Amino acid sequence: MAYLALYRKYRPKVFADVVGQKQVSETLVRAIESDKVAHAYLFAGPRGTGKTSMAKIFARSINCVEGPTATPCGQCTACKQILAGQSMDVLEIDAASNRGIDEIRTLRENVKFMPVEGRKKIFIIDEAHMLTTEAWNALLKTIEEPPAHVMFIFATTEAEKLPVTILSRCQRYTFRRITADDIVGRLQYVANQEGFELDPKAARLIAIHADGGMRDALSILDQCAGMAGGLIDTELVENLIGLVSKEWVMDLLDRIHKGDGAGILSAISQALVEGRDPLQILDALIRHVRALLIGKVAPEEEELALYDTVKEAFLAQSQAFSVADINRYVHQFQSIQGDAKGVDNPRTIVEMGLLVMCAESGSIGLDLESRIASLEARESRQEEAILNRLTKLEAGGGRESVRPSLDPSYGDQTSYPMPDEEFPEPSMPEPSQQEERGPSPLSKSPLPKVSPLPKVKPLPKVKPLPKSRASQGPSPQSPPPIPVGAPVTIGQGIVDAAQYRTIQGNVINYLKSHQRSLLATVLNQSQLIYVDASKVVFVVKSALNYSMLTNVAHAKDIGEACYAFLGHAVAVEAVKANSPQAAEYKAAVQKGAAPSQEASGNDIKADHEAREAVGHKWDPANMSPQEAGNPMIKETLSKLSEEYDIYIEDK
Numbered sequence: 001m002a003y004l005a006l007y008r009k010y011r012p013k014v015f016a017d018v019v020g021q022k023q024v025s026e027t028l029v030r031a032i033e034s035d036k037v038a039h040a041y042l043f044a045g046p047r048g049t050g051k052t053s054m055a056k057i058f059a060r061s062i063n064c065v066e067g068p069t070a071t072p073c074g075q076c077t078a079c080k081q082i083l084a085g086q087s088m089d090v091l092e093i094d095a096a097s098n099r100g101i102d103e104i105r106t107l108r109e110n111v112k113f114m115p116v117e118g119r120k121k122i123f124i125i126d127e128a129h130m131l132t133t134e135a136w137n138a139l140l141k142t143i144e145e146p147p148a149h150v151m152f153i154f155a156t157t158e159a160e161k162l163p164v165t166i167l168s169r170c171q172r173y174t175f176r177r178i179t180a181d182d183i184v185g186r187l188q189y190v191a192n193q194e195g196f197e198l199d200p201k202a203a204r205l206i207a208i209h210a211d212g213g214m215r216d217a218l219s220i221l222d223q224c225a226g227m228a229g230g231l232i233d234t235e236l237v238e239n240l241i242g243l244v245s246k247e248w249v250m251d252l253l254d255r256i257h258k259g260d261g262a263g264i265l266s267a268i269s270q271a272l273v274e275g276r277d278p279l280q281i282l283d284a285l286i287r288h289v290r291a292l293l294i295g296k297v298a299p300e301e302e303e304l305a306l307y308d309t310v311k312e313a314f315l316a317q318s319q320a321f322s323v324a325d326i327n328r329y330v331h332q333f334q335s336i337q338g339d340a341k342g343v344d345n346p347r348t349i350v351e352m353g354l355l356v357m358c359a360e361s362g363s364i365g366l367d368l369e370s371r372i373a374s375l376e377a378r379e380s381r382q383e384e385a386i387l388n389r390l391t392k393l394e395a396g397g398g399r400e401s402v403r404p405s406l407d408p409s410y411g412d413q414t415s416y417p418m419p420d421e422e423f424p425e426p427s428m429p430e431p432s433q434q435e436e437r438g439p440s441p442l443s444k445s446p447l448p449k450v451s452p453l454p455k456v457k458p459l460p461k462v463k464p465l466p467k468s469r470a471s472q473g474p475s476p477q478s479p480p481p482i483p484v485g486a487p488v489t490i491g492q493g494i495v496d497a498a499q500y501r502t503i504q505g506n507v508i509n510y511l512k513s514h515q516r517s518l519l520a521t522v523l524n525q526s527q528l529i530y531v532d533a534s535k536v537v538f539v540v541k542s543a544l545n546y547s548m549l550t551n552v553a554h555a556k557d558i559g560e561a562c563y564a565f566l567g568h569a570v571a572v573e574a575v576k577a578n579s580p581q582a583a584e585y586k587a588a589v590q591k592g593a594a595p596s597q598e599a600s601g602n603d604i605k606a607d608h609e610a611r612e613a614v615g616h617k618w619d620p621a622n623m624s625p626q627e628a629g630n631p632m633i634k635e636t637l638s639k640l641s642e643e644y645d646i647y648i649e650d651k
Helices: 022-033 051-063 077-084 101-111 133-144 180-194 200-210 214-227 234-241 246-258 261-273 278-297 302-320 323-341 346-361 366-395 431-435 497-513 517-524 543-549 552-566 580-591 597-614 625-629 631-643
Strands: 040-044 090-094 121-126 150-156 171-174 527-531 535-540 571-576
Touching: 022 051, 022 171, 040 051, 051 077, 051 090, 051 121, 051 150, 090 101, 101 121, 101 133, 180 200, 180 214, 200 214, 200 234, 200 302, 214 234, 246 261, 246 278, 246 302, 246 323, 246 346, 261 278, 261 346, 278 302, 278 323, 278 346, 323 346, 366 552, 497 517, 497 527, 497 552, 517 543, 517 552, 527 580, 535 543, 543 552, 543 571, 552 571, 571 580
Parallel strands: 040 150, 040 171, 090 121, 121 150, 535 571
Antiparallel strands: 527 535
């Protein structure tokens, strides 16, 4: 006789043999005993939970010669034929391969015929969710009003995909995931029947890995029985399934927490040599972190029995990790797992993801840090060469690039750290810079010939007006060389902190728009704590981030981004968190006084008085006939008078 797999050999033959589905079997038994069997049933639940087996037991109970009975004899012709899959009255149809309307039309024709031997003609349709909409529509009327000798049993793992019109015409029974205790008991029974020894811890490991499916558990047990010469223990199960040991997982998590990058690479390499899969490593880490949380809350929970051999070390590790650490690790592991599933080489994604976690934990190998710095330097040199070429092109007549303006709505500011205080918006550039921009775009539009406006006398040099709108932005000129390490007195020219978050958000988005995403990410993990007329200061926590921000090329890039929004060159400095330098800068910001509204108003008033001393302010009512007669000129000058102060010479 050919060998039968264990899940086939020990398939349930009566309702009492079905493990973990007592709520379904008892209901069906009562329906049979009270002669209240419906014409259509729907069995829904996860794979390997006994749906098809229950359907065959139900069919035998109906067609058994001693029935209808809750305990089919298994000896009559009907029972034997149904068990062997040879009965002409019980038809098992795979909807995955017979899902079209033509197959359903054939089924409808078979419905008309009476059963050959049994009481009913029973159609068991497995994977029912695979039927097409047209097939369901063709079967709908038959399910609603079938002949008295016909009964349908639908089995599916995705009941939500079935049409509502079908669900409403069936009695639905939900199959639950089988508990680990029930699976362990069944595995021990099968092992005793087959004559091999099964370690209870190995049985529980199989049950947990089966994830509620009895068929999967019996398949794993079948494989282990083929490999084992005697006892089936946890080591054999781990090697067969490709699982990593509990000691190895605990050691790897400790290395991640301590920032041991070299140790992580070595451990992963060892696991891969032993036949482990990168995705299985991540799955083991996720399961272990969950177990750590359970160990903190309920250390006597039964599922922690797998850690009995290393219980003391496990409990010590569970207490060493905070709930916040556990929550963060779960999300990070799941994120890495999701990225690794969609690539051809998941090892690279797993290793890089874990190394990034090391960097966030505090430190990483110096060798790896130097390699990253070397790559960044090479990238910076390449970008510098490109910028030099663009500068030469612009000098030869190319269009100037317009830098973005200081707009509080620019970018997503909610994701950046909020300092204690903020600073006011920067002042406008000098009038000389405005003149270097060249002719206004308005001058390119063809206008009718009109008399020229009276010439304006040169204005005396006064204090620049504060910006009326953030959208005006600074001059699009290229920034002067960024001073690096220039001595600046702390507290000199400090601006108020109201715009720190805005500045940081704008700088980050500027870097992203210029293909400096890595540098933008580093700034996103830092905090802007100080800005004055000559420098900006960021606080960093990670050693890797500190080394990147102190790099001359990176400081230059950040300085260029700051110039785009501040309108003047600044030096970029990075200080470590909780350092004396950081405390000194924060104290200077707290002592710095922002200009009051009254003072700002006085400055504006004085500037207006200085300009009115030269001439009179232009008013739309004072237009010349030529200006008033041309709608384009009239509209343009009126808009300009609303946005800017225009003064003309009194003639």
